[in-house]
Amino acid sequence: MIIIGEKINGSIPSVGRAIEAKDAGFIKNLAKVQSEAGSDFIDVCASVEVSRELQTLKWMIDVVQEATETPLAVDSPSAEVCAKAIDFCNKPGLVNSVSMEGNKVEVVFPKIANTKWECAALLCDDTGIPKTAEKRLEVFEALMKKAKEYRIDPSRLHVDPLVEMLATSEDGINVIVKVMKEIRKQYPTIHVTGAASNVSFNLPARKIVNQAFVVLAVNAGLDSVILDPLNRDIRGLIYATEALLGNDEMCIEYINAYRKGLFGTQKPL
Amino acid sequence: MIIIGEKINGSIPSVGRAIEAKDAGFIKNLAKVQSEAGSDFIDVCASVEVSRELQTLKWMIDVVQEATETPLAVDSPSAEVCAKAIDFCNKPGLVNSVSMEGNKVEVVFPKIANTKWECAALLCDDTGIPKTAEKRLEVFEALMKKAKEYRIDPSRLHVDPLVEMLATSEDGINVIVKVMKEIRKQYPTIHVTGAASNVSFNLPARKIVNQAFVVLAVNAGLDSVILDPLNRDIRGLIYATEALLGNDEMCIEYINAYRKGLFGTQKPL
Numbered sequence: 006m007i008i009i010g011e012k013i014n015g016s017i018p019s020v021g022r023a024i025e026a027k028d029a030g031f032i033k034n035l036a037k038v039q040s041e042a043g044s045d046f047i048d049v050c051a052s053v054e055v056s057r058e059l060q061t062l063k064w065m066i067d068v069v070q071e072a073t074e075t076p077l078a079v080d081s082p083s084a085e086v087c088a089k090a091i092d093f094c095n096k097p098g099l100v101n102s103v104s105m106e107g108n109k110v111e112v113v114f115p116k117i118a119n120t121k122w123e124c125a126a127l128l129c130d131d132t133g134i135p136k137t138a139e140k141r142l143e144v145f146e147a148l149m150k151k152a153k154e155y156r157i158d159p160s161r162l163h164v165d166p167l168v169e170m171l172a173t174s175e176d177g178i179n180v181i182v183k184v185m186k187e188i189r190k191q192y193p194t195i196h197v198t199g200a201a202s203n204v205s206f207n208l209p210a211r212k213i214v215n216q217a218f219v220v221l222a223v224n225a226g227l228d229s230v231i232l233d234p235l236n237r238d239i240r241g242l243i244y245a246t247e248a249l250l251g252n253d254e255m256c257i258e259y260i261n262a263y264r265k266g267l268f269g270t271q272k273p274l
Numbered sequence: 275m276i277i278i279g280e281k282i283n284g285s286i287p288s289v290g291r292a293i294e295a296k297d298a299g300f301i302k303n304l305a306k307v308q309s310e311a312g313s314d315f316i317d318v319c320a321s322v323e324v325s326r327e328l329q330t331l332k333w334m335i336d337v338v339q340e341a342t343e344t345p346l347a348v349d350s351p352s353a354e355v356c357a358k359a360i361d362f363c364n365k366p367g368l369v370n371s372v373s374m375e376g377n378k379v380e381v382v383f384p385k386i387a388n389t390k391w392e393c394a395a396l397l398c399d400d401t402g403i404p405k406t407a408e409k410r411l412e413v414f415e416a417l418m419k420k421a422k423e424y425r426i427d428p429s430r431l432h433v434d435p436l437v438e439m440l441a442t443s444e445d446g447i448n449v450i451v452k453v454m455k456e457i458r459k460q461y462p463t464i465h466v467t468g469a470a471s472n473v474s475f476n477l478p479a480r481k482i483v484n485q486a487f488v489v490l491a492v493n494a495g496l497d498s499v500i501l502d503p504l505n506r507d508i509r510g511l512i513y514a515t516e517a518l519l520g521n522d523e524m525c526i527e528y529i530n531a532y533r534k535g536l537f538g539t540q541k542p543l
Contacts (some may be wrong), residue, residue, distance in 0.1 A: 177520030197369060204518070210510060210538030215515035220489040241479060245486035249473070251446030256477060269479030 006243050007046075007163070007196060009078050009099065010039035013069065015052030015061075024051065024061060031231035032065060040073040042234040042267065045135040046099045047073060050080035058086050066093040078125075085110035086117045097121035101231075102165065105130035105144050105151075114155035125198055125221035128184070134167050138183040141166060145188060163198040163229045164188055170206040170221075171214060178218065180206065182225040189226035198229035201239055215239065220246045241268030275512050276315075276432070276465060276498035278347050278368065279308030282338065284321030284330075292322065293330060301334060303339035305349050308498035309342040310534065311503040315368045316342060319349035327355050335362040342487065347394075366390035370500075371434065374399035374420075379458045383424035394432040396466055403436050408453040410435060414457060432467035432498045433457055437491075439475040440483060446475065447487065451494040458495035467498035470508055484508065489515045510537030 012035045015021045021032035036047050047069055051061040058081060066077060076098035079090040084107075087100045100117065102125035105110040110126075117124060128135070128144045135141045145164065152162060166184040171177065185197050199222060205214035219230070219239055223246045232239055244259045244267075253259055263269050281304045284290045292300035305316050316338055320330040327350060329509045335346060345367035348359040353376075356369045369386060371394035372378040379395075386393060388429050397404070397413045404410045414433065421431060435453040440446065454466050468491060474483035488499070490507055490516045501508055513536075522528055 114535065171517055172525055175520070175523060177518045177522075179520050209532045213477055213507075213510040213530075213537060214514045214518070216485065217518055218487050220486050221493060221515070221518055224490060224493060238482075241482040241488050245483045246490070248440055249446045249483070249486055249490055251444070251448050252443060253446075257324050260478065260482075263478045268482060 006223070006247065008042075008044045008234050009046045009048050009101070009229065010042070010044035010075075010234045011048050011200075011230045011231050011234075012039055012233055013048060013065065014050040016050070018047055021052065023153055024053065024065065026062070029068045029071075029138060031160070032068045036069040036072040036075070039234050040075040042240075043262075043265075044075055044094055044234045046078040047075050048078040048080050048101060048231065050101075055083065055086075058083070059089055060142070062086065062090045063093050066090065070095055072265070085113040088112050093131075093160075098123070100124040100162065102127055104128070105147055106112045107131065110148070110151045114151060118155045118157065121161075123161045123163060123196075124157065127165045134169065136180075138180045141180070141184050142187055145184070149192070154248065158194075159192040160194040160196075163196040165198045165200075168199055168218070170208075171204050171218075172207040178221065182221065183223040185222070185227065196229040197226045198231065199227060201230055201232040201236075212238070214243055219243060223247065224250060237268045244268065275492070276467075276517065277311075277313045277503050278315045278317050278370070278467070278498065278500045279313035279344075279503045280317050280469075280500050281308055281502055281504075282334065283319040283349070285319070290321065293322065293334065296333070298337045298340075301337045305338040305341040305401075308503050311343040312531075312534075313344055313503045315347040316344050316471060317347040317349050317370060317500065319370075324352065324355075327343065327352070328358055331359045332362050335359065339364055348496070353381040357381050360385060360391065367392070368432065369393040371396055373397070374416055376400065379417070379420045383420060383426055386430075387424045387426065390430075390463075390486075391427065392430045392432060394434055396434045397436055403438065403481065405449075407449045407456070410449070410453050411456055414453070418461070428461040428521070429463040429465075432465040434467045437468055437473045437487070439477075440473050440487075441476040447490065454491070454494040454496065464499040466495045467500065468496060470499055470501040470505075481507070485511055488512060490515065493519060506537040513537065519540075 015024050049065045051058050053061050077098040078101040079087050081087050103113045104127035128141045132145050166181050168181050188224040202215050204218045205211035244262045246260045247253045248256045284293050318334045320327050322330050329417040347368040347370045348356050350356050372382045375397035397410045399413050435450050437450050470488050471484050474480035475488045513531045516522045517525045517528045
């Protein structure tokens with residue numbers, strides 16, 4: 006499972022305050038603990054007004070790169086900002102994200118075409134988030150056409166089929182499960198990603214819905230996830246699910262992660 | 275989801291002591307709390323030597339029936355004891371269990387043939403628990419032949435495909451998932467049951483493995499489960515999974531169960 010650590014995001018109040026105060030120690034610590042918890046990418050999102058987003062991101066990226074060797078996920082709603090922030094990074098990471106909206110792909114794909122950068126891609130376009138699995142797969146097809154055009158190998162893409170909230174869904178997560186399975190079937194080396202917590206919006210006991218969702222999503226092909234890597238419940242469930250699905254013979258990875266203190270009641274390292 | 279409450283079992287030390295001491299109040303309380311937590315059947319298992327098993331079961335059944343209207347699951351490794359204990363019950367319940375071992379089916383099926391009793395059936399025979407899905411489905415086929423012979427409708431059967439422990443498994447729970455799906459495909463009205471906790475034997479943080487297992491099992495067709503109905507984590511995950519699978523439109527059952535206090539941090543009733 007590819008873990009994208011989500012804790013350095015200016016929309017989280019304590020992080021927003023640290024960004025305003027240029028509190029490098031606070032940001033460095035978040036980078037360090039997420040790296041130690043086994044994150045594959047450290048997401049860096051400024052969440053400030055556009056006029057100072059790029060300079061804020063530069064400061065954040067510099068600070069995080071002083072604290073850890075873990076690659077970054079440069080995170081902005083603006084494809085232009087993502088493309089420019091790539092230059093601040095001292096090694097290839099993940100662009101978070103493009104979609105088929107506007108010219109996002111045309112801005113980012115040429116920039117990463119001949120690099121080792123990976124890229125998250127949301128399955129929406131200028132019409133919004135398609136309702137049916139078929140329509141979402143049409144957006145996926147258009148995306149893959151662009152990827153081919155710029156020679157971005159499928160293994161460098163993290164496709165996010167965009168889970169919607171369960172509270173107002175008529176058929177649960179069936180659309181997403183269908184899309185996930187089809188994507189993995191068409192491109193076995195592609196990554197399927199998603200946020201672990203959007204699904205439970207507006208429901209009580211959200212944690213429980215998130216937990217069940219992660220298990221079902223891993224079963225459907227999710228192999229990359231944006232989450233708090235210090236969330237011990239979810240981490241444990243992911244290791245357990247991989248073992249139950251037969252992807253962890255003799256439960257060796259499960260047991261090792263437990264021994265490292267990544268989940269369970271054992272004292273964390 | 276059909277809930278078979280497992281708490282009245284003489285192999286649990288506190289219950290064993292209550293049975294020895296003929297502590298009817300203790301047993302009655304376990305019956306009452308499990309009934310209030312929404313159990314569909316209250317399992318009653320003596321776990322004493324064969325010579326006094328039937329008389330012990332009679333006492334237990336009498337006590338439980340004084341405490342609750344919920345039907346019983348008469349639970350014994352002996353098919354003869356199950357068949358005789360049926361006569362102690364004042365309404366139809368569940369026989370727990372038969373298998374294709376020895377003459378178990380021939381002892382129990384004629385007894386429940388023209389009744390509303392339901393019956394749990396394990397997919398093992400005199401050769402033990404078959405290793406492959408194909409062999410287990412052969413045992414299932416033999417079982418269904420017997421059921422047909424005695425006119426036991428599939429909707430009265432709770433088939434337990436026998437989950438083995440993950441710690442020594444080479445392919446996770448893939449065999450079980452395949453068997454569960456095939457059983458439900460062949461007989462859409464049949465019930466698929468199982469114990470929620472055997473799978474995690476010999477692993478650390480067992481609770482996490484059990485949680486992930488239940489979600490995957492419900493996804494594969496599990497609609498009947500033997501568990502502690504007061505286990506709030508598992509109950510919540512089952513409600514969440516049903517909603518995620520599209521079996522609970524607008525999450526109404528999930529939200530109602532939460533309001534009743536069956537799971538979540540809300541104070542239980």
